[in-house]
Amino acid sequence: xxxxxxxxxxxxEFFAPGSSFTEFVRAHRPELLSLDRALPEGVQAAPDQVxxxxxxxxxxxxxxxxxxxxxxxxxxxxxxxxxLEKVHPTDDHTAVAFAGTVGLAIDLVKLxxxxxxxxxxxxxxxxxxxxxxxxxxxxVRQNLGQAMQGLAVxxxxxxxxxxxxxxxxGRIFSFDVTGGPYEKRDFYAEGSGSPFARGALKKLYxxxxxxxxxxxxxxxxxxxxxxxxxxxxxxxxxxxIFPIVAVITEDGFERLPAQETEALSREMVExxxxxxxxxxxxx
Numbered sequence: 001x002x003x004x005x006x007x008x009x010x011x012x013e014f015f016a017p018g019s020s021f022t023e024f025v026r027a028h029r030p031e032l033l034s035l036d037r038a039l040p041e042g043v044q045a046a047p048d049q050v051x052x053x054x055x056x057x058x059x060x061x062x063x064x065x066x067x068x069x070x071x072x073x074x075x076x077x078x079x080x081x082x083x084l085e086k087v088h089p090t091d092d093h094t095a096v097a098f099a100g101t102v103g104l105a106i107d108l109v110k111l112x113x114x115x116x117x118x119x120x121x122x123x124x125x126x127x128x129x130x131x132x133x134x135x136x137x138x139x140v141r142q143n144l145g146q147a148m149q150g151l152a153v154x155x156x157x158x159x160x161x162x163x164x165x166x167x168x169x170g171r172i173f174s175f176d177v178t179g180g181p182y183e184k185r186d187f188y189a190e191g192s193g194s195p196f197a198r199g200a201l202k203k204l205y206x207x208x209x210x211x212x213x214x215x216x217x218x219x220x221x222x223x224x225x226x227x228x229x230x231x232x233x234x235x236x237x238x239x240x241i242f243p244i245v246a247v248i249t250e251d252g253f254e255r256l257p258a259q260e261t262e263a264l265s266r267e268m269v270e271x272x273x274x275x276x277x278x279x280x281x282x283x
Contacts, residue, residue: 020135023201048076050151053086053105053244054231055193057156057221058172059205060186061214064249066219067158069073069097070193070226073231082233089242089253091116094132094159095126095246099191101151104143108153112136129161141179152177156190160248167208170248193225193232200224205279212264215234215245215256219268220278235265243268 056069069086072079080102087097088109096112098105102200115135120126127135136157143153157173164171172184187205189197200221209217219235222243226234235242246255272278 020119021193030048043247048078049076051080051084051102053084053099053102054229054233055189055191055197055222055225056086056099056156057189057194057197057201057218058097058156058184058187059201059209059214059218060170060172060207061209061211061247062249063170063211064160065158065172066211066214066218066245066247067095067097067156068215068222068243068245070222070233070243070282071236072231073102074231077230079233082236082239083241085244087246087255088113088244089255090132090157091120091126092252093126093162094129094157095248095253096136097156097158097190098153099156099194100153101146104146104151105153105155108139108143108155112139115139129159129171132159133157133183136173137175137179137181138175139179140175144178147177147248151268154190156188158248160252162250167248189221189225191232193229195220196228197221197225204279211247214247215261215264216268218245219243219261219265223268223272224278235269237269238264 036157039186051073052075053073054070058065058067067087071083073081073084084102087095089095090109090113096109116127116132136155140153140155147153154177155175159171161169161171172188174182174184174188174190186207187201189201201217204220222232225236226232240262242258242261244255245261246253
């Protein structure tokens with residue numbers, strides 16, 4: 001150790017150009033990146049030993065974009081957690097929801113939050129939304145080795161782009177396990193219950209929805225997913241555990257208050273007493 005290092009001064013690597021925090025850590029402290037650690041050759045993760053998150057979704061509406069997720073994590077046939085938070089803000093105008101291996105997904109979200117903050121501090125401006133999607137795709141690709149061994153993480157990115165034309169500022173990106181980014185129009189869902197959630201949104205979505213109608217559509221879609229997918233959790237009225245619903249608008253990220261989400265969830269459940277299969281699509 002040099003005299004300067006012993007005095008607590010930063011090494012030269014901290015002054016090298018570069019705006020990616022992840023690449024900096026990979027170059028100098030790679031052992032800190034959990035996403036780069038593959039299991040030993042020939043080893044496969046046992047799905048019933050690792051908590052997995054399930055259904056998340058996003059849809060655009062009149063003021064921006066809404067993102068939501070159920071609360072259940074499973075280990076095989078067991079419920080590992082009933083109140084998991086799968087929706088997280090990543091900066092003022094973007095948020096990520098995740099399905100897949102919970103531990104790795106939480107690490108990915110935290111690292112992505114730091115990545116966006118680091119870029120803005122180094123460059124003096126925030127990334128464009130396209131660049132944010134590309135950067136997240138790169139991080140997902142770095143987990144490919146573990147994904148092939150059964151520890152996949154599948155994020156869903158929602159953002160508000162202030163420079164886009166009116167009516168097109170809410171945007172949604174999905175990703176596959178190889179890091180491929182795909183922009184989705186209007187709505188999308190990921191996770192084990194996503195086919196049922198997307199089916200519900202096809203029926204319920206319409207352009208220019210109000211925030212309330214968009215939130216109800218998201219809750220209806222998550223309810224339908226829970227109705228057909230055992231790994232997706234519906235609203236738990238007795239424990240007062242309800243899906244997480246958040247919006248991203250010109251004013252930034254806002255998680256709907258717990259009281260609002262509970263009231264909308266109870267309203268939806270009351271409607272289901274009369275229509276167990278949910279509302280029908282208008283003709």
